[in-house]
Amino acid sequence: MPPAPSRAEAEERDRVDALAPFRERFVLDPDPGAPIYVDGNSLGRLPRSTATRLREVVEEEWGRGLVGSWGQWIDLAVAVGDRLGRALLGAAEGQVLVGDSTTVNLYKLATAVVDVAPAGRTAVVTDAANFPTDRFVLQGIAERHGLELRMIDDDPDADQVAAATRAGDVALVCLSHVAYRSGALLDLRGITDAARVTDTPALWDLSHSVGAVPIGLDDAGVDLAVGCTYKYVNAGPGAPAFLFVRRGLQERLRSPIWGWFGAADQFAMGPEYEPAPGIGRFAAGTPPIPGLAAVDEGTCLLEEAGLARLRDKSLAIGDQVIAHADAVLAPLGFEVATPRLHDRRGSHVSLRHPEAWRLCQALVAELGVVPDFREPDLVRIGITPLYLRFVDAWDAIDRLRLVADERRYERFPVERSRVT
């Protein structure tokens, strides 16, 4: 076992970090004792430019421009989608739309695919560890359409997906690119290819990878994807999500929700619904304009920093966290639950401990560290390289060591509160 990384090493890495200046692009608490935020994988920080842009959108565009601002807003969902697609998803223009929630987008796309599935395709495949809203949406669709919801093991690889789809009876495979619990990065290309052998469409939930892991949707031939923007894209609480449909597939699919923003000639307000050509057909109601602007700003900031550099820094911090945990947390009963290989790891590290819930409460309440907890026994350390420093990650693990070593969690309640 190598020795624990030292705090001085972490400081040195911050000193030479080319991305370090991006930290100042966020709203930060200037107090040197401010909490260490390792929960950016749940809710990303506020970029300064977003605060400014939101004031402009609200106070100028809405407040003064009023209804006339629709001239600049009307295509924003597609324009922001194009930018997000190009900068973060590896998707050419005309394939990404921003709006609605991840849940609603997943429902729209999964239903659209199942609606046109050939006869004999009677199953939907997902993994048992997929994010609840994904499993719930698929469960609802399976029940409605009389399909089997086929659960495969957690964090599957291409071989497992090949096995699950081999019979040619699967209408849709739906998986998360990065698993919210383990932090595992799934093999997007390999799994997509494996499903394609039997012409099975794969729908990816990119919520835990977008903005943190380079994603080549076009390159991997991905058919469909959705994802959220309030984690690594830093677009704010409940910010609009996105959806991606490969261009060649768009005209064969229809959203189950026929809304005016998805209609071919929206302001003609004609008697019959005809879906818009292209990605616009997956829109429903009036798009949330301030939310779209926040997605735009968050995307611009990530684009400026560059996803490749961000990924390198994320992995380097993750390596430090894992080495640190191995050295000082393992003796206290912790286990690293996240894959160690770079090409199998997303941008958070999950640490398993039977007292995870109380440890998290103690960290927040007494140690000035904000991680998050996931049932039943995981402390998640989110790595957001735009604003997280090596030394922050070092301090977070050191304080976790302290709180576990001194059993300072013991006076916190075992009962879960509703929000963590």
Add this chain to the structure above:
Amino acid sequence: MPPAPSRAEAEERDRVDALAPFRERFVLDPDPGAPIYVDGNSLGRLPRSTATRLREVVEEEWGRGLVGSWGQWIDLAVAVGDRLGRALLGAAEGQVLVGDSTTVNLYKLATAVVDVAPAGRTAVVTDAANFPTDRFVLQGIAERHGLELRMIDDDPDADQVAAATRAGDVALVCLSHVAYRSGALLDLRGITDAARVTDTPALWDLSHSVGAVPIGLDDAGVDLAVGCTYKYVNAGPGAPAFLFVRRGLQERLRSPIWGWFGAADQFAMGPEYEPAPGIGRFAAGTPPIPGLAAVDEGTCLLEEAGLARLRDKSLAIGDQVIAHADAVLAPLGFEVATPRLHDRRGSHVSLRHPEAWRLCQALVAELGVVPDFREPDLVRIGITPLYLRFVDAWDAIDRLRLVADERRYERFPVERSRVT
């Protein structure tokens, strides 16, 4: 024909208007030559308190509170729904939820009702003049469920709905409380009663009445409703919509979109979806927090002014607009397309003219008046009594007279632009 109201009379009415001070609660252009905004029925103005609140939500709650703010956000969709229900809908608590778009909410509720419709209920009833997204959503649901979409005449009364549902073969009646084109106010209670004779549920779209017309949902025994908040509720472009489900009906209905925010024990993240008890089951994904705050502020402002007073002022301005149009616009080929009776009129007045499109363009470009246009021949004058003065409405009609009389619209293109 009585003479046209005079501008002096309008000024006098403003002078004695108890609601006049509310105008200063909005962001206004201080230039005395600023445009007259009679399109608040399309996009309401920005309340000053909303600008402040949005800065707080973004810069303090999100920017500094970060994920810890979910403690105050987690129930916001229900809390804001309760306030909106009490203040604007006449609905007791636990029946209104804010979130998603009107389109998505309409889809959720209409599907939920159709899903449990007794055998033999093979039709969905709406009127041919209903707002496009309503007709489109219903058309999609009818197609998916193999139902007849039964279109009745524009702006129906209770007798027409009784006739359309008499056979007991209707799964759902879906109508707009105020018609977006004509401005007609439908008989919410009478129609709901007429449908109930055959146990037919009625779903009301309140988008063009909420915040402008007192609505007694509980009192009228309404089953279901949806509506938007960016018109008279002044919550901003694409602000989240709301849905209402009568308490006694909630447990019998399930949203077709099974999302984690609608699950019984959201953060347990268990294997099986179980809908939350109560109105929360109609939620789907993560709620848009800044949007909810804007709905809250807009609702508070309306509550403070009082819907009864707002309605009185709206009708008084409408009476003035109609009298003015009769006197000076009718000779120029205009026709008042909105019902004249108070109990049949919403909060906008539609004026029919063959050159409506070019008249609107000329008003915006040269006369400093912002109305809106609806196909094929309507100029809509939106009456928003929180901030519209009698003299504004007088000037708007006078300038419309001028632009028509001098045929100043003739140099504008006949071709429609996408947004009006």
